[in-house]
Amino acid sequence: xxxxxxxxxxxxxxxxxxxxxxxxxxxxxxxxxxxxxxxxxxxxxxxxxxxxxxxxxxxxxxxxxxxxxxxxxxxxxxxxxxxxxxxxxxxxxxxxxxxxxxxxxxxxxxxxxxxxxxxxxxxxxxxxxxxxxxxxxxxxxxxxxxxxxxxxxxxxxxxxxxxxxxxxxxxxxxxxxxxxxxxxxxxxxxxxxxxxxxxxxxxxxxxxxxxxxxxxxxxxxxxxxxxxxxxxxxxxxxxxxxxxxxxxxxxxxxxxxxxxxxxxxxxxxxxxxxxxxxxxxxxxxxxxxxxxxxxxxxxxxxxxxxxxxxxxxxxxxxxxxxxxxxxxxxxxxx
Numbered sequence: 001x002x003x004x005x006x007x008x009x010x011x012x013x014x015x016x017x018x019x020x021x022x023x024x025x026x027x028x029x030x031x032x033x034x035x036x037x038x039x040x041x042x043x044x045x046x047x048x049x050x051x052x053x054x055x056x057x058x059x060x061x062x063x064x065x066x067x068x069x070x071x072x073x074x075x076x077x078x079x080x081x082x083x084x085x086x087x088x089x090x091x092x093x094x095x096x097x098x099x100x101x102x103x104x105x106x107x108x109x110x111x112x113x114x115x116x117x118x119x120x121x122x123x124x125x126x127x128x129x130x131x132x133x134x135x136x137x138x139x140x141x142x143x144x145x146x147x148x149x150x151x152x153x154x155x156x157x158x159x160x161x162x163x164x165x166x167x168x169x170x171x172x173x174x175x176x177x178x179x180x181x182x183x184x185x186x187x188x189x190x191x192x193x194x195x196x197x198x199x200x201x202x203x204x205x206x207x208x209x210x211x212x213x214x215x216x217x218x219x220x221x222x223x224x225x226x227x228x229x230x231x232x233x234x235x236x237x238x239x240x241x242x243x244x245x246x247x248x249x250x251x252x253x254x255x256x257x258x259x260x261x262x263x264x265x266x267x268x269x270x271x272x273x274x275x276x277x278x279x280x281x282x283x284x285x286x287x288x289x290x291x292x293x294x295x296x297x298x299x300x301x302x303x304x305x306x307x308x309x310x311x312x313x314x315x316x317x318x319x320x321x322x323x324x325x326x327x328x329x330x331x332x333x334x
Contacts, residue, residue, distance in 0.1 A: 060183030071105040072188070074118060074136060079189040081140045089191045090154060093181040095143050098162035100177045107136050119143050119166065172310055179223045210333040211276020213249035218296055218304050221313045226306045236306040236313060238294050242278060245296065251333035258291035264330030271320065273297040273329035280326040297329065
């Protein structure tokens with residue numbers, strides 16, 4: 001197919017994907033679910049942000065189960081103060097991921113140089129006195145003060161916002177607690193819809209019944225790390241994730257991204273893609289041999305992908321004008 005021109009049309013796909021998390025249990029922070037939903041009703045829906053359906057719920061619950069009473073108490077206090085300040089659940093998660101990374105959610109009286117407390121704040125860097133920083137309520141409020149001044153923090157991945165506050169020399173380490181953070185705010189915080197998208201406000205319009213099953217499987221892998229050649233269950237590369245997602249629906253597709261394109265069972269202009277269809281990127285979009293990336297379209301200009309080294313399975317917003325986006329989408333299993 002080298003040199004072939006792949007035709008596209010401009011058609012808006014009106015597809016809404018709703019991602020909701022499970023029912024809250026083991027609550028240690030008071031308040032009814034109805035109150036929580038009302039309190040945060042003004043938070044805009046953004047399904048592209050974590051926490052997603054608990055991310056990897058199993059990993060998140062396993063990590064949470066290993067927490068001590070002190071650690072769970074700190075997480076509960078973060079959630080409680082976040083609620084008092086009327087901050088959205090995403091803010092709680094940012095603080096939980098930062099606290100878990102910096103101190104294991106403990107108010108330590110020691111640390112690197114003069115760092116102390118839950119977030120390892122430094123008195124010499126004007127975070128407060130030692131006594132203040134060792135007061136968990138002060139430290140949490142101080143963290144939220146700084147977070148609220150981070151530009152566009154509500155549209156960043158939680159771990160990236162943690163790094164923006166902490167300014168660590170190891171910026172990627174906050175992401176490892178993403179699934180646990182999602183689990184804690186759902187279970188300790190009694191918030192079953194942390195993305196603000198609500199339940200029953202829309203539904204995926206999948207390309208097929210198999211696509212619906214594949215989407216559900218892929219959503220369950222959110223937050224897992226990228227690994228070249230990875231096919232799960234703990235890590236994935238882009239095409240490996242698509243293979244396993246469709247295998248969950250009983251559909252066998254090739255292992256490599258360009259083969260997934262060339263052996264598709266249905267092709268359609270990329271702007272007409274429906275939820276579950278595969279999108280492709282290529283060095284030369286007119287030549288399928290040069291395809292180097294594949295992802296699953298979710299509708300509403302969003303797609304799910306395992307992007308690259310040092311990143312995780314996540315949902316991204318598509319740039320329809322990207323010069324490497326192949327003009328045709330593929331529908332497996334039709």
